[in-house]
Amino acid sequence: MATKSRPNILCVWGDDIGVANLSCYTNGIMGYKTPNIDRVAKEGLMFTDAYAEQSCTAGRATFITGQNPYRTGLTKVGMPGAPIGLRPEDPTIAQALRHHGYATGQFGKNHLATCTT
Known part of the structure; x- marks a missing residue:
């Protein structure tokens, strides 16, 4: 019997970090380069609207x-x-x-x- 696969869930929570600090949200135009986070974001889901x-x-x-x-x-x-x-x-x-x-x-x-x- 095959088991149903579940997606992995990774939540990265940082202090004093804004959307402009991650190049996956700004394509690097703010000068920050975060290639590892960018790769995870590209393979998964990114939140764009939050409180x-x-x-x-x-x-x-x-x-x-x-x-x-x-x-x-x-x-x-x-x-x-x-x-x-x-x-x-x-x-x-x-x-x-x-x-x-x-x-x-x-x-x-x-x-x-x-x-x-």
């Missing part, structure tokens, strides 16, 4: 949970030991993808904290 939150913490929390920052309480840059953070019951994109057979991982900083209260 962003005012801080990296709020943006990451929104992407990871699909929830508005006011629902998670993560509206500013998260700090270790803060009384707010993701709760165990908050859904995540990783949980949804694992339910469909994906292996997931997240690397680097996230500022999301974990609410233990």
Whole structure:
């Protein structure tokens, strides 16, 4: 029995990076050359229209949970030991993808904290 293949999903999230910093969006006219990202973009899907939150913490929390920052309480840059953070019951994109057979991982900083209260 053949298994149904699923597409690979790669989300690159960077601090203080704009569309003009990636040559796949500007064809290099801004002076930046990002050939490896360009290759991945050419082979996959590129987002061209999006909204962003005012801080990296709020943006990451929104992407990871699909929830508005006011629902998670993560509206500013998260700090270790803060009384707010993701709760165990908050859904995540990783949980949804694992339910469909994906292996997931997240690397680097996230500022999301974990609410233990």
